[in-house]
Amino acid sequence: MDKTEIKRIEAYLRRKFQLPAISVRQRPQKDDSAEVNIGDEFIGVIFKDVDEGETSYAFNMAILDIDLEE
Template identity: 35%
Template sequence: MADITLSEVKRLQITLQRLLGSPKLTVNKPARKGMSVEIAVAGEVVGTVHRDEDEGEVSYAIHMTVLEEDLPAE
């Protein structure tokens, strides 16, 4: 798996903000090599981004976690 460049991080952030309608969403490059790129909303990490390159085509998979304690009461 290749590392995500700073240019890709910026472009992903713009695209995800537009697609999800949230200007508070940020894509954060990790401080150290080998760590996950994180997606945050208003500073709270909600998921990770993984880059895949296959036969010259690049794609990004997003894994998002929602804790049950964050769901509204029934």
């Protein structure tokens, strides 16, 4: 994913979640995905998929049981 693509995704996520603290960063040595953070906290990965000329992105966020409130 190039810098322009990452900036477009970051802007989309900020609008969608109404959260300006979301940032999307390039992953070292990976060009098919980017890291998603809120502030300094890593929250997930966005994967790019190109199939038959169409591009889509999948956001994968793991939620640990210990992070959930009871």
